[in-house]
Amino acid sequence: MISLNKIKTYEYITALVAAFPLLGQKGSVYVIIIWSIYSLFIAIKLKSFRPDRKDIIDILILSSLYLAYTISYFFATDKHEVGKLLERALPFLLFPIFMIINKYLINEKTRMLTMRVFSFSCIVLCLYVWTVIFSQGIEKVFKSDDYYNPVIRNIFSDTTGMHLPYLGMLFVFAALLFLYDLLSVKGKSFIFYIIRLLSIVFLLFSVAAFMARMALFIFVIVGIFFCLKKIRSAKQLIGIGIIGIIIVGSVLMLPSSQRRINESLSAKYELPHAGQSSEEVNFRYGVYHCVKEILSEYWLTGVGVDNVQKKLDECYSSYTYRNSDDYMHTTYNSHNQYFDIMLKYGIVGLILFVISLLWGVKTKDTVYQGFLIVIFIALLSENVFSRQAGIVFFTFFNTLFFVTTRRHKKGLE
Structure with a gap:
């Protein structure tokens, strides 16, 4: 058996992860490491590290993007680039594994505390920024x-x-x-x-x-x-x-x-060209034009994880616009997560990716439904999973809501 104090500690550390907006990049990494180690310790104590068949399926689906990156590593020419991606995307693996094997400790109280910590951290961070502005x-x-x-x-x-x-x-x-x-x-x-x-x-x-x-x-x-x-x-x-x-x-x-x-x-829907000033350039239009050009040829298979930016940069090089913010000086990704996945893995990869996002969509939980809408819309204009903040935000809350919803559905509360 595990003591009530250890269970409470696990609840508080889980909630602390939700303070990642305020903790910053380094701080959130340290907290996630501590949470992962403690999660493993709890799983060993409770002997819950042997998930059942349903849990294994859930883990595989929720961490499928990380698994895809792992497989891609062995076929990539630029293994260093894919290695960096694997390091950054590690929460895709950590949160599903540890939250699901410790699902009996993640209840409605944990969820409520976590959401309050997240909301409070956003308010504090926002207050701090306005303090800087007023100063x-x-x-x-x-x-x-x-x-x-x-x-x-x-x-x-x-x-x-x-x-x-x-x-x-x-x-x-x-x-x-x-x-x-x-x-x-x-x-x-x-x-x-x-x-x-x-x-x-x-x-x-x-x-x-x-x-x-x-x-x-x-x-x-x-x-x-x-x-x-x-x-x-x-x-x-x-x-x-x-x-x-x-x-x-x-x-x-x-x-x-x-x-x-x-x-x-x-904004004018024309490709970037010489003679334009910075405020006249429609950068996104230039990006989406190149995405379209690449996908017209590689829509079925994609170009591979390590080749996406290279292919985009090759296309950008045809633009004659030159300035400090041009496509040669600044790295412009696809600015759409769905495009990014399709560029990497083709149409089949995109379908599997959408399935992984929709894995918990049958829920009647209004907050979880709202969260999924937030993510689906946000992915339309940004590569949300290219930065740590986006990865932690999605993987943490998506897994938390998924686990607590499944608990409620099974009558485990």
Whole structure:
């Protein structure tokens, strides 16, 4: 038998992993290592390291992308490149293995604590960034912010150490968790609702300030989904209306938001070429053109894990646009995770990848459903699994929700 204190410790360490936005890249790596070692220790103590057939299938499906990378390593020409990918993608293997073999210790209480730690860490991180902005003079920061000197975006990125589309995704998911609380919990005090409402507004205002457009779109879509599922009273409807006004007002009034909207509206669908200034270049259009060119030839088999960027760079070299941010000076990936998988493994690889994402989709758990919508939309505009923040966010919460949902379904709570 294992003591109650050790079980509690496991619960707290699991929740601590969810503080990865605040811990930063190095801090989250250390915590995941500690969590993995303790998970193994718990599994040995409970003798739960022999998963049944269903558990093995679940582990294989949830970690299938990592297994695909492992197989690719043996066929790759550039093994160093694939090796780096394997190191970065290790959470795809660790979380499914250890959460599933310790599934009897991961319950609804663990899940609730974990979501609160994540939401709180996002709020603290956001507060810290605004402290930096105020220390530099908020009026000065907003006045000096322009296309060639996006001060606000740079402060958020440099202070958090995170690529802004990923930061926006994390902040928006935290805001969605607060929204779910507002819509679900009954009989709480007025202060309870005000704190959550202010938290949502604060996070969304911040996302609007550094204008992660897809993140705001995700909030609208999943927010509507939550409302259709949970809204029951006029008070809730008023709260949602306030949030909607704040989003629209922030997007329309903040200079950084206005600039990004204007960029989108004025974007020309033409390939990058000489004579264009930086703000005239539609970089994504250039990227997607090359993706299309490569897939037109390799749609069935892909080009291999270690050849994707090489093939893209070969295509980019035909563009005559030259500047410090051109395709020769900056590495531009496919900016779409589905494209990235298809470039690596072809159409069959893409189908298997989508199946792995949908493995827990039959759940009736509204939060899990909302999380999957967040991921499916986010993958459309970013290679979410090319950076540690995206990998940890997806693998940790996807496995946590999957395990707790299966426990509930089997009546194990």
